[in-house]
Amino acid sequence: MKFLFADSDNQEQWLPAVRARRQLEGQPMLTVNKTHTHWLHVVNQAKANRPGLHVHPTGSEATYEAAMVFENIIRHIEYASDAQTAYMNACECQVGGGIGYWRIVTDYADDNGFDQEIFIRPVPDPLAVYMSPVKRKDGSDATFCIIYDDMPRAQFEAKYPNVAPSLVGMNVTESGWLTKDSVRIAEYYEVEEGKEWMYAIPNEGGGFAFKRESELSPLERDLLKELATNGEEVRRRRVDKRTIRWYLIAGNQVLERNTWAGKWIPVIRVVGEEIVIDGKMDRKGLVRxxxxxxxxxxxxxxxxxxxxxxxxxxxxxxxxxxxxxxxxxxxxxxxxxxxxxxxxxxxxxxxxxxxxxxxxxxxxxxxxxxxxxxxxxxxxxxxxxxxxxxxxxxxxxxxxxxxNRKDQGERATFHYLDNLANALRFTGKQLIDLIPKIYDTRRVIRIMGEDGQESQIQVDPQARVALQQERDAENNVIRSIFNPAVGTYDVVAKAGPNFDTRREEAFQAMKELITGVPQLAQVIGDLFAKMGDFPMSDAIAERIRNWIPPEVRGDGATASEKQLMGQLEQAAQIIQQLQQALQDRTEELKIAKQQVDTDALNHLALRMENERKSQIDAFKATTDRLDKLLAVLSPEMLAALGLQSSTEALEAPPLSAGQDIPGLSGAEAYATGLVVTDLGKPVGQP
Incomplete structure (x- = not known):
């Protein structure tokens, strides 16, 4: 690790003898640290493809839904603990020095109760951990482990005023255990091997659930007693029992002692490369x-x-x-x-x-x-x-x-990421073992989905099934009751892009699908909007979802949704009826208008015919009068009469274009075809 983080100030990449000689001779000693770049590539690859835990049911009344609840509880534990920091700290030490650690601890949820929570904590210095020789890379077969930390002496004396640690009787060669300014605090885990009974407990489905004696609930103990009282056979066998003892030590004083709830030492090791050569373990990372x-x-x-x-x-x-x-x-x-x-x-x-x-x-x-x-x-x-x-x-x-060329380099270092995933899988196994033991009272806990959405679930150790859901009249889930002690589960760790990266990839893939086939927006529109990383995307997704039929969404409609759908169907029928009535009324108005137009034309034609007859009769009467007058008038009298008529005609104001014809309305004039020319003279019918 010193070599990995060497620079021009510490010159840790130069051998001591070479460094001393070059300093004596005044020769330059440059440090161009390319090792750190190679190390960063592996570590950042792990950060971009963090392994995720996935829980699977394996039997004994375990269900898929309960496994998802287990997975969400583990995810919430990781989030509340900032476990990713612990994982990556161990990964940095794994790739650099060959080994890294993180640990699992329990603590009270708050100062106002007795409920405990599970946390994942980092181990910043892997050299502060002493673990027994192991054959498994995850350290699940460890028999003891020591983790130490240096506490300022003033803080130690304030916390333990009646303790005076010393090194008397201890085979300690390092002076760092007790100094003027600090006291080394060591946590010591050891495994006690023993035996206990495992029972086969009948369940309602006719099968059996296998439980250790230390894991039996009060109801299960009462059931076994009842079976024995009734003379029925109780199946059992002897199995190994592991008890984890914990001690807190300062010098030669034991400050505290307790029993760890789990069956493994809660210190998880993640190694780089390990191999036994000539009977000795050789452990290394990428740097060597x-x-x-x-x-x-x-x-x-x-x-x-x-x-x-x-x-x-x-x-x-x-x-x-x-x-x-x-x-x-x-x-x-x-x-x-x-x-x-x-x-x-x-x-x-x-x-x-x-x-x-x-x-x-x-x-x-x-x-x-x-x-x-x-x-x-x-x-x-x-x-x-x-x-x-x-x-x-x-x-x-x-x-x-x-x-493909880039993957070749990543394949050369993939074993680091694989060992990290194995260590994370062992962490999941420990959490599955701990959750029923720590959450052993009725309480409400928070869980977190893969998309980061938090919700609540009620833990009830007395529930007879792993998970049961209570629904209201509209089929909405109002409460989920979870018993982590029912069923057996296993966990796997898969490395890959984190959820944010996969969400962005899903958004782009859906965008291309909808662009190519726009009709898909009516099927996956809500999922597409939900994957978007923009404000109000969730609200938009919910509104789009309400317009997608339940059979397309793949879920059943609630009572409120069914009522709303009925109202929408009724409204659609009313709209259709109104549209039909409007269409019928429009046809009636059209026919009525045609009838009115026909009657008006007939009336106008009759009036014009009457006017024509009157004009013909008047013209005939005038002609008869003129004939009689011409018979008695002399030529001189006719000339004078013609001059007067011409003068009156010239002095009369002319008719302008568009002016109504005397005796006819404008509509009648246009209907008959009479128009007035620019000269002001009426033109006859066309």
Missing amino acids: YLKDPQRMYNYNTSAQVEFGALQTKTPWVGPLEAFEGLENYWATANRENHAYLAYNGMDENGNPIPKPERPQPPQAAEAFTAGMQAAAIEMMMASGQYEATFGKQTQELSGVALD
């Missing part, structure tokens, strides 16, 4: 493979800098006679831009003097440059992580080819 190429890189980098620094920096070289008398110009030639630089070309005897020349600039040593390149390649070879793993552009052009 990178130490030699990293030192090689640092040495070549330092030697390259030293080689360049030792080369001459003199800008001009020439005979002393060439500069004689011109020293002021040549002394400032490297700082000022002179128009010309003069030199003495002849000596006193007239012999030519060579002109000053600029030497070759400092050159890099090809051997050191090649050494740096070789060291970088060897680090990639040792870690299995090449340029494509770190995102460098290579000859692969397609996205699939780039991903």
Whole structure:
């Protein structure tokens, strides 16, 4: 770990002997820490693909729904404990130094009651843990474990005023256990092996639930007594019993002691690589493979800098006679831009003097440059992580080819993530074992779904089934009662992207589906909106969901939903009836309008016919009168009468275009076809 976090200040990547010699000789010691980058790639890959716990029912009245409740309780424990920090702290130590730890503890939920909660806590320093030799990587077969921490002496004396720890009688070679300023507090777990009975308890389905004597509930104990009283056979057998003792120690004093509720030591180890060689355990992480190429890189980098620094920096070289008398110009030639630089070309005897020349600039040593390149390649070879793993552009052009090349580097370090998942699975097994023992009283606890939504559930250790749900008249769940002691369960850990990443991927996938097939919006519209990471997405999803039929959603409609659907159907029928009535009324109005138009035209035609007859009769009467008048008038009288008529016609105001015809309304005039021209003269019918 020192090598991993080495830098130019501590120079932990240089061997002590080499460091002392180079410091004595004043040689540069550069630290270009490429190891940390390789380590970061593995750790950040684990952070991006954190393993998740999944609970499965395995028998004895366990149900899938109860397994989901178990899973949600574990998820809430992780959230309340900030367990991801503990997991990643252990992963950093696992990849860097070969081993990391986290632990499970219990504590009171608050200061106003006796209910306890389960928490997952980090172990910042893996060297503060001493565990018995184990054969299983998760440490489930450990027989003892010590975890220590240093407490300030003032704090220790305030918490334990009557305790005076010492090292008398202890085989302790380190002086760090008791110092002037601190007291080392050690927690010690040990396993006591014993025997106990396991009983086969009949259940209502005709099967049996297998329970250890220490795990029997009061109801189950009463049932066994009743069976024995009635002379019925009680099936039982002897099994191993593990009891975990816990002690809190300071020096040679035992401060506290207790019995741990679980059947395993609650310290989970996550290892990098372990192998037994010549009877000895060899444990390591990624860093040890990178130490030699990293030192090689640092040495070549330092030697390259030293080689360049030792080369001459003199800008001009020439005979002393060439500069004689011109020293002021040549002394400032490297700082000022002179128009010309003069030199003495002849000596006193007239012999030519060579002109000053600029030497070759400092050159890099090809051997050191090649050494740096070789060291970088060897680090990639040792870690299995090449340029494509770190995102460098290579000859692969397609996205699939780039991903395949990147996966090659990740496969070389996948065993770290796999060991992390195994440790997390063992954590889940311990939690499944602890939850029925810690949540052993009736209470309401909070649970958390995979999407982060919290809810509440009632724990009742006296319930006869694993999970039962009480519903109201509208079939809505009003209360869920959970008994964690009913049934047996197992847990698996799967590594993959976290929920937020998978939610974004699901949102994009649904978006492409709806874009290609818009009709799918009527089927998955609520799920699409729910996956969106924008304000009010949940409210939008709920509103869309109300418009999707229950048979499409895949769930049954509640009473309120059925009532609402009935009202919607009734409203749709009323709207349809109103639309039909409106259509019928429109047809009636159309027919009535046509009838009115026909009657008006008939009336107008009759009126025009009467007017025509009147005009014909008047014209005939006038003609008869003129005939009689012409018979008695002389030519002179007819001329005078014509002149007067013409004068009256010219003096009368002309009719303008659009003016009503005297004796006819505007509608009648247009209906008969009479129009008035621009000259003001009426035109006859067309």
